[in-house]
Amino acid sequence: MAPRSRPTARQVRLGTELRRLREAAGLRAREVAGLLSSTSAQMSQVEAGFAGASEERVRRLAAHYACADEALVDALVAMATDRTQGWWEEFRGVLPPVFLDVAELEHHATFLHEVVITHVPGLLQTPDYARAVFGYMVPELPDSELTPRVEHRMRRRAVIDRDLPVPYETIVHEAALRIRVGDRRVTLTQLRRILDEMEREHVTVRVVPFETDHFAGAGAAMMHVGGPLPRLDTVLRDSPSGTAFLDAESQLERFRTLFRKVEKAALDPTRTRDFIHHLAKEL
Numbered sequence: 001m002a003p004r005s006r007p008t009a010r011q012v013r014l015g016t017e018l019r020r021l022r023e024a025a026g027l028r029a030r031e032v033a034g035l036l037s038s039t040s041a042q043m044s045q046v047e048a049g050f051a052g053a054s055e056e057r058v059r060r061l062a063a064h065y066a067c068a069d070e071a072l073v074d075a076l077v078a079m080a081t082d083r084t085q086g087w088w089e090e091f092r093g094v095l096p097p098v099f100l101d102v103a104e105l106e107h108h109a110t111f112l113h114e115v116v117i118t119h120v121p122g123l124l125q126t127p128d129y130a131r132a133v134f135g136y137m138v139p140e141l142p143d144s145e146l147t148p149r150v151e152h153r154m155r156r157r158a159v160i161d162r163d164l165p166v167p168y169e170t171i172v173h174e175a176a177l178r179i180r181v182g183d184r185r186v187t188l189t190q191l192r193r194i195l196d197e198m199e200r201e202h203v204t205v206r207v208v209p210f211e212t213d214h215f216a217g218a219g220a221a222m223m224h225v226g227g228p229l230p231r232l233d234t235v236l237r238d239s240p241s242g243t244a245f246l247d248a249e250s251q252l253e254r255f256r257t258l259f260r261k262v263e264k265a266a267l268d269p270t271r272t273r274d275f276i277h278h279l280a281k282e283l
Contacts, residue, residue, distance in 0.1 A: 007049030
């Protein structure tokens, strides 16, 4: 089978976890290649996500690495054998691959924890708000690229709209609610959308007001995507150079701690609802 030209973030993560197991066992790729009647180059492709791995291969590798964590091995097998062709595949070749990677990660998530400072969370945005966000990009996007981005953002909502929704908790700074990304109408409609979403049991929204003392978390924006095991969580962080997918255990623990710190600074859901109602009345 020919190597993949561009593995997804999920495929890369599987390879990364297999490499980590090998390194923890103190083995080199060429030492393991013989076990599978393979080569070092082929092992490198598997560990980089450019080549797939069957259930049998994943289990043989785990056994050879003396991995006794059955739950982890089962989770890796599920990643290796998953053949889901989700709605995001419709955008392959239309949008940058990272858009598809984010949607796929959200689809498989066990929970979503998000912190946003300057924009309303993507999963809660209205079409007009999303269009205003993407429409501000430089260089300006033509409508042929702008419209698919908005559609993709709206379809990401599937994870909180489906029959078995993903538990979603977001902490939003007051700045994100006050900045008029669009006009007054767009802002008011967006605030009402958030209030409507808060009525769902699986959606939790909390606000950090400007008046909160000792809040130095302006750089805390992130999305923490829960995996089948804590070890398989992923943190997404946006920057001017693109979206970073972080999965080292030290990084995950750092952002778990950061989320808890921001959470302590936020209003509880009831006070948040009153807060957003007040903002809407001000408009």
